Amino acid sequence: MAEELLERYGQYMNPALARIFRFTGIDSVEDHGQGAILWDESGHEFIDCAGGYGVFNQGYQHPRIVAAAHRQLDKMGISSHVLESRPGVDLAEMLSQITPGDLQYSFFCNSGTEAVEGALKFARAATGRQEIISTIGAFHGKTYGSLSVSGRRLYQEPFEPLVPEVVRVPYGDAAALAAVISSQTAAVIVEPIQGEGGVVIPPDTYLPELRRLCDDTGALLIVDEVQTGIGRTGTLFAIEHSHVVPDLLCLAKALGGGIVPIGAIVGRPGTWKFFESSPLIHTSTFGGNPLACAVALEALKVTVEEKLPERALALGQFFLEQLRTLQRRYPKAITEVRGRGLMIGIEVPGAGIGGALISELFQRQVLVVYTLNNERVIRLMPPLVITREQLDTVVERIDAALATIYPDIEELLD
Ligand SMILES: Cc1ncc(COP(=O)(O)O)c(C=O)c1O
Structure with missing residues (x-):
């Protein structure tokens, strides 16, 4: 059975990956x-x-989350985009209550890379600056913006030129950041623990130092918790270990309760002001759909209550x-x-x-x-x-x- 599927996987999807599956015996x-x-x-x-x-x-197929999916699916899965939609507002309200500090507004999308992509846009719009500082070894996704701030050349080179005005510094080294951050910097983007970089845990002082350097220069701190978020590291959000409040928080993965894809950008009030120029300046057809939001709300409740x-x-x-x-x-x-x-x-x-x-x-x-x-x-x-x-x-x-x-x-x- 597996061989037949692998054959067709190689024929219709990704021949190189099919070879690797065969080689590893998985x-x-x-x-x-x-x-x-x-x-x-x-x-x-x-x-x-x-x-x-x-x-x-x-976990797979958590009964409460599956039941929430069925309940919403029996009503409607995708928003009309004409009338208002309740599950998204409920989810945004809960996120504002459980995320650190004054993180308040949520924008919903469908994946981690979209959450990062949006956060980078929001940071440039909110500050009127262009430069983004990211870290070597980082992984933020594979669409253009997030690929541009990720840290592995192998995934970048064939797709150059990338988004300009990105500076990379070693991870876990606040002094390296201090040497390059300036009044030109729109944002610093960082994972609280580098996941794809190899589960790299920075010194305890690192994130508080980054917060201070951002405050001193007026740059925004974007924290990517796509992988570390929703309870994984022993707190609801890994950033809580450092008692730091980011300006923009990116979420995805476990926000969907193992059932649906969903991503979110959660921002402090100042980061949302640019929406005043045009409320539809950043949108997504499927982002914030009622099915994903109802499931994510239940996933968060399960995470907290259990x-x-x-x-x-x-x-x-x-x-x-x-x-x-x-x-x-x-x-x-x-x-x-x-x-x-x-x-x-x-x-x-x-x-x-x-x-x-x-x-x-x-x-x-x-x-x-x-x-x-x-x-x-x-x-x-x-x-x-x-x-x-x-x-x-x-x-x-x-x-x-x-x-x-x-x-x-x-x-x-x-
Ligand atoms: C920290 C981090 N950010 C962003 C992403 C990209 O998420 P997605 O694959 O949903 O686009 C990942 C995926 O592994 C990730 O670990």
Whole structure:
């Protein structure tokens, strides 16, 4: 079954990616999911530690979120764009209540890259300035604006020229930012933890320093929480760990409750003033559709009421400790384990070792993936509803996978 699908995938979608699927031996076709478990068409049961790269915080098919989707779908899925629509306003009101500080207004779109794209536009319009400062290793999406502020040349070069007036500085280094930020800077865009960069956690002082530098120069601080948001790192938004209020906050992924695509830009009052010049200056046909907004509202309620951030914090601590024990057992295979909440990266000495580990784990029915901008880091981002018992099983299977490949690694590195 998988081979037949891969054949057609290669024929009609992406031949190069089909070859990679074949090479890695990841030859299952997903069928359905529940909580932290994904089943393939042959009935194999996988514990999903990839979590859709941050989409499935509330788990697959959370019953309350599925029910909210059905309720709204039975009424209408897409807005008429003539009458007013209730779910979007309800969602915007809740976001203004649960996001930090005076973040108040929301604009809804359909993906993370659109949220970033909009935030960059809003920053230029709000400040009348052009320069955007972003960080090396960042990942903000793959449409032109967000690609231009992302940090991996491989994804940029074939598409140049990119959006102009972008300056890149090393991540986690406030002094590097201080050296380039000025009264010409419209915005600094940053992830609170770099996800695709390899689960990179900056020093505690970094984000407060960035806030101060932005305040001193009149630049806006855009915080991209597309991956870190909605409970993943142990707080509803990762920026809360730093007690910093951004001017613009980008959300997507888990905002959709693992059911629908939705993105959001949430802004402080000053960042929204440019809408006065034309209320329709930035719009999206599908953005803010009633189906996505009703689902996102329920997803947020589930996240808060089921205390998923607290759960991520407690389980994350346990998971990190277990993985660090494995690091001590297999020191040549794991160079570092780092993370916050249930956003965890295992760094290995080389991409080949990472590939072997991913493949061994797949054979043992645990799903993990690389980070996009750093192939030496294997990301563990299970649904926040994963149970302690399931995590125990994951640790046992990582142990077994490492035991299998370790003799080869030792030989390779000696
Ligand atoms: C931090 C961050 N920003 C933006 C994006 C882009 O989101 P999307 O793939 O929904 O366009 C991603 C996707 O991985 C991300 O991790």
